[in-house]
Amino acid sequence: MNKYNFDKVVNRENTGCVKWDFRTRCNEKASKDGLPLWIADMDFECAQPIIEALHKRIDHKVFGYSSNDTKEYKESVYNWYKKRLDFEIDKENIFYSPGVVPAIAALINILTDEGDKVIIQKPVYHPFEAKVENNNREVINNSLKYDGKSYKIDFEDLQEKAKDSKAKIMLLCSPHNPVGRVWKKEELRKVIDICKSNNLWIISDEIHCDLIRNGYKHIPTQKVGYDYKDKIITCTAPSKTFNLAGMHLSNIIINNKELQKKWEFEIKEKLDIGTPSPFAIVSTIAGYNECEDWIDELNKYLDNNMEFIDKYLKENLPKVKLVKPEGTYLAWLDFNEYGFNEIELEDLMFKKANVLFNQGDGFGKEGRGFVRVNTACPLSTIKEAMQRIKDALEI
Numbered sequence: 581m582n583k584y585n586f587d588k589v590v591n592r593e594n595t596g597c598v599k600w601d602f603r604t605r606c607n608e609k610a611s612k613d614g615l616p617l618w619i620a621d622m623d624f625e626c627a628q629p630i631i632e633a634l635h636k637r638i639d640h641k642v643f644g645y646s647s648n649d650t651k652e653y654k655e656s657v658y659n660w661y662k663k664r665l666d667f668e669i670d671k672e673n674i675f676y677s678p679g680v681v682p683a684i685a686a687l688i689n690i691l692t693d694e695g696d697k698v699i700i701q702k703p704v705y706h707p708f709e710a711k712v713e714n715n716n717r718e719v720i721n722n723s724l725k726y727d728g729k730s731y732k733i734d735f736e737d738l739q740e741k742a743k744d745s746k747a748k749i750m751l752l753c754s755p756h757n758p759v760g761r762v763w764k765k766e767e768l769r770k771v772i773d774i775c776k777s778n779n780l781w782i783i784s785d786e787i788h789c790d791l792i793r794n795g796y797k798h799i800p801t802q803k804v805g806y807d808y809k810d811k812i813i814t815c816t817a818p819s820k821t822f823n824l825a826g827m828h829l830s831n832i833i834i835n836n837k838e839l840q841k842k843w844e845f846e847i848k849e850k851l852d853i854g855t856p857s858p859f860a861i862v863s864t865i866a867g868y869n870e871c872e873d874w875i876d877e878l879n880k881y882l883d884n885n886m887e888f889i890d891k892y893l894k895e896n897l898p899k900v901k902l903v904k905p906e907g908t909y910l911a912w913l914d915f916n917e918y919g920f921n922e923i924e925l926e927d928l929m930f931k932k933a934n935v936l937f938n939q940g941d942g943f944g945k946e947g948r949g950f951v952r953v954n955t956a957c958p959l960s961t962i963k964e965a966m967q968r969i970k971d972a973l974e975i
């Protein structure tokens with residue numbers, strides 16, 4: 581018997597919700613009433629222990645400056661990763677950032693000079709490129725290789741590109757958004773070896789690490805690269821895991837003592853980014869301490885959503901392929917067999933079907949002909965979206 585009802589449709593309108601109230605931000609062609617399966621948060625209610633922790637905190641009625649630099653907070657993070665991933669984090673090495681993306685931007689500034697280069701693997705979560713370029717650094721693209729079914733790392737290309745004397749950081753997305761790969765131990769080790777031999781820092785964005793599809797296992801980069809852990813920074817957060825993105829709290833794991841000092845200077849002295857809100861703190865503690873069964877059941881629900889999409893496409897739209905995700909709740913759909921150009925694909929989604937999916941080319945030119953579908957919603961929403969695509973293709 582299921583304990584949680586992920587089928588429940590929650591009306592998120594008029595809550596200042598980006599996904600539903602700011603739909604036109606998805607794309608300039610997006611309409612205000614399009615069915616939104618874009619930005620990566622979930623349409624599910626948070627788990628009850630989180631709601632109760634927040635109620636309790638609200639009832640205290642005083643919401644002054646707060647800090648998560650407490651034993652209770654650090655233990656909740658430590659215990660979660662130890663139990664879930666057998667990943668032992670030194671509690672002293674957990675640093676606060678309001679988000680993973682701001683942390684990546686800060687780290688780029690700390691670890692590189694203007695004109696230096698950062699390696700990314702497109703198609704990839706679009707802020708990676710933006711944060712590099714907007715901070716006057718350059719992107720080196722080690723494109724992932726697509727064989728029509730799945731994606732692999734092009735290690736030969738990486739080996740060559742890592743030799744560039746201006747290359748300073750490898751920005752790894754693990755699990756990978758949008759292609760859904762959960763990197764294997766051997767793959768991670770090869771990346772680490774290449775970075776190690778070229779003295780590159782590794783920023784490992786593991787924000788999706790708790791959202792893993794059935795049969796796969798996330799392996800923290802620092803665990804595989806224990807011998808190189810001083811040069812690996814891991815970015816994690818409760819945001820994707822427990823649907824707490826609006827709380828703005830992430831945990832950045834920095835082992836290198838020199839870098840810790842530079843981080844503190846950048847975050848505190850230069851930017852004056854303070855401490856998390858009291859709500860972020862209590863909801864994170866409740867999530868990590870009390871919501872394991874919720875995420876386990878949620879992952880099963882998400883597996884089922886993916887299976888539905890896969891089956892639906894095979895039966896109704898065999899020219900559209902689901903790139904089977906191993907992690908994340910993002911479905912990466914390949915429309916290339918139709919031969920649409922970018923404008924035609926956009927028109928199909930936003931004008932004919934009126935569904936809001938992220939267009940693949942936003943993740944790099946490698947994403948042309950693909951769309952990214954956020955499946956973290958009730959199955960009824962997915963069914964509606966698939967039906968709309970089918971109808972639109974039949975017009």
Ligand SMILES: Cc1ncc(COP(=O)(O)O)c(C=O)c1O
Pocket residue numbers: 620678679680681682705753757785787788817819825830
């Ligand atoms: C790989 C990846 N990193 C970071 C983020 C966002 O992180 P934050 O909201 O903590 O800045 C996302 C959100 O979709 C993501 O997919």
